[in-house]
Amino acid sequence: MNDLITTLGNSDVALTLTTVGVTVIGGLVALLGGLRGRDDDETTPQAPSTPAGPGVEAEPGDEGDAAEVVREPEPAPVAEEVAPEPALDRPEPVLTRMQRLRSRLATSGAFGQRLLSVFGRGDLSVEDWEEIEDTLLMADVGVEATDEIMEELRTQAKVLGTGNVEAIREVLRAKLLELVNPDMDRTLALEGADAPGVVLVVGVNGTGKTTTIGKLARILVAEGRSVLLGAADTFRAAAAEQLSTWGERVGVDVVRSDREGADPASVAYDAVEQGSARGVDVVVVDTAGRLQNKRDLMDELGKVKRVIEKKAPVTETLLVMDATTGQNGMSQARLFAEVVDITGIVLTKLDGSAKGGIVISVQRELGVPVKLVGLGEGADDLAPFDAAGFVDELLSSPASR
Numbered sequence: 001m002n003d004l005i006t007t008l009g010n011s012d013v014a015l016t017l018t019t020v021g022v023t024v025i026g027g028l029v030a031l032l033g034g035l036r037g038r039d040d041d042e043t044t045p046q047a048p049s050t051p052a053g054p055g056v057e058a059e060p061g062d063e064g065d066a067a068e069v070v071r072e073p074e075p076a077p078v079a080e081e082v083a084p085e086p087a088l089d090r091p092e093p094v095l096t097r098m099q100r101l102r103s104r105l106a107t108s109g110a111f112g113q114r115l116l117s118v119f120g121r122g123d124l125s126v127e128d129w130e131e132i133e134d135t136l137l138m139a140d141v142g143v144e145a146t147d148e149i150m151e152e153l154r155t156q157a158k159v160l161g162t163g164n165v166e167a168i169r170e171v172l173r174a175k176l177l178e179l180v181n182p183d184m185d186r187t188l189a190l191e192g193a194d195a196p197g198v199v200l201v202v203g204v205n206g207t208g209k210t211t212t213i214g215k216l217a218r219i220l221v222a223e224g225r226s227v228l229l230g231a232a233d234t235f236r237a238a239a240a241e242q243l244s245t246w247g248e249r250v251g252v253d254v255v256r257s258d259r260e261g262a263d264p265a266s267v268a269y270d271a272v273e274q275g276s277a278r279g280v281d282v283v284v285v286d287t288a289g290r291l292q293n294k295r296d297l298m299d300e301l302g303k304v305k306r307v308i309e310k311k312a313p314v315t316e317t318l319l320v321m322d323a324t325t326g327q328n329g330m331s332q333a334r335l336f337a338e339v340v341d342i343t344g345i346v347l348t349k350l351d352g353s354a355k356g357g358i359v360i361s362v363q364r365e366l367g368v369p370v371k372l373v374g375l376g377e378g379a380d381d382l383a384p385f386d387a388a389g390f391v392d393e394l395l396s397s398p399a400s401r
């Protein structure tokens with residue numbers, strides 16, 4: 001019908017037919033919407049994105065007709081929700097995305113560059129060494145790793161001379177690389193055995209969990225995988241809405257309950273069950289991260305995981321962490337790690353943080369690799385974490401970027 005509308009739109013007669021077509025679509029959509037409204041108490045999958053949206057939007061001169069549909073008194077709220085459905089996005093390929101994001105990472109977390117500028121002063125005073133230590137601590141590298149780096153720098157500075165910035169850059173590069181650990185396996189486990197891969201996403205609300213899932217869905221779609229999302233953050237209805245919006249943009253369905261406070265484990269189960277039935281490659285499940293106390297969290301996340309695993313094993317459990325929250329974020333991360341087996345960390349908001357060192361401290365603390373980094377609010381601002389690239393950017397001079 002999409003093609004039909006687009007083709008017919010080139011003649012006057014067709015314009016009339018198109019108008020009828022749009023109205024019929026609007027009516028059907030309203031009908032479906034009405035049914036959905038009555039199903040409020042059930043966990044219902046979102047209707048798949050209809051391809052009519054792009055066709056209708058591409059039609060020049062159709063705006064008035066579409067607006068008419070929206071103005072109809074009866075179906076108005078639903079038509080309003082569905083009629084302006086955007087054309088499917090074409091997610092940016094991962095490689096392009098990484099190149100674009102590297103400069104943003106550099107300008108935000110470049111504490112390495114600040115350290116090198118101190119060495120550029122030549123003979124270092126006690127105050128200069130303190131400044132180096134403070135810079136590392138302020139960047140959330142952590143006390144232990146800071147001690148290690150300081151020791152290495154003091155030793156090597158004696159041998160190489162503090163003013164030899166290029167040689168010190170190499171020392172610092174080697175040490176940071178060792179601490180970031182390029183040997184950790186950062187691939188996402190997305191392959192289920194005779195079942196979809198299941199990615200469970202946990203973390204405190206506000207860290208960027210839902211946004212990250214939206215961005216991750218785009219990456220997976222760009223890689224040619226079929227995806228289904230599960231909105232098991234039932235604590236806040238807006239979270240499911242937000243997830244649906246992300247899903248619609250790349251043509252990914254969302255299994256959700258419209259009832260606030262529905263059982264998260266049952267939504268998660270439905271998502272995995274439907275994912276299996278449809279034969280999708282990956283199901284990504286969003287969860288609520290309220291932290292009233294450890295017991296509640298353990299009960300809720302534990303149950304979600306147990307119930308999902310009646311259907312298929314969870315292949316990847318990602319902890320989403322806000323890089324700007326420093327030590328507070330670290331203690332939350334520790335708590336989540338006690339409650340579920342974290343297999344990877346997503347570090348968000350690295351663009352707004354001068355604390356790139358959190359990569360080192362969180363990996364060291366949890367023994368789990370940072371697998372993805374969020375570098376902005378844009379749809380394609382999520383990239384796989386690349387240890388060597390990260391360290392190089394920390395140390396690169398602004399002129400070389």
Ligand SMILES: Nc1nc2c(ncn2[C@@H]2O[C@H](COP(=O)(O)OP(=O)(O)OP(=O)(O)O)[C@@H](O)[C@H]2O)c(=O)[nH]1
Nearest residue numbers: 205206207208209210211239348349374375376377
């Ligand atoms: N600058 C920046 N902002 C981000 C990034 N990731 C997420 N955000 C923003 O952080 C805010 C919170 O993101 P959400 O995805 O709603 O957080 P959440 O953890 O899902 O929280 P709930 O929806 O309450 O469960 C939003 O304004 C996002 O746009 C990032 O990498 N960089």
